[in-house]
Amino acid sequence: MTKYNGSCHCGAIKFEIEAELTNFRTCNCSICKKKNAVMMSVNETDFKLLQGQEHLALYQWNLKIAKHHFCKICGIYTFHHTRSIPGVMGVNVNCLDDVDLSHIPIKYVDGASLSSKTDAD
Ligand SMILES: [Zn+2]
Secondary structure, eight states: OEEEEEEOSSSSOEEEEEEOSOOEEEEOSHHHHHHTOOEEEEEGGGEEEEEOGGGEEEEOOTTOOSEEEEETTTOOEEEEEOSSSTTEEEEEGGGBOSOOOTTSOEEEEOHHHHSOTTOOO
């Protein structure tokens, strides 16, 4: 496991994860599709918010279990707490700083049909 730093575009939100950079995914559920994000799963215990709690917006809908966070200033989706696996977070891998992600394969997840059409992740 390696430590990586992540941030939103404006830098208000900074976080750290301890993880292996693998299992990147993109998903076609209703929110992932519109975010167009590439994500990876990180255990909550391997995630640390370093700064920006006050700038973190929370978006919830439908069952209101998943917690989708984004920066109130620059609007960038940074990470979310998943609905499907408690204790596991999805992190926007493109928010990771100073790391080359170009060689890591991205898996396409059909979230739209795995779950209810409105709140797959
Ligand atoms: Zn920001």
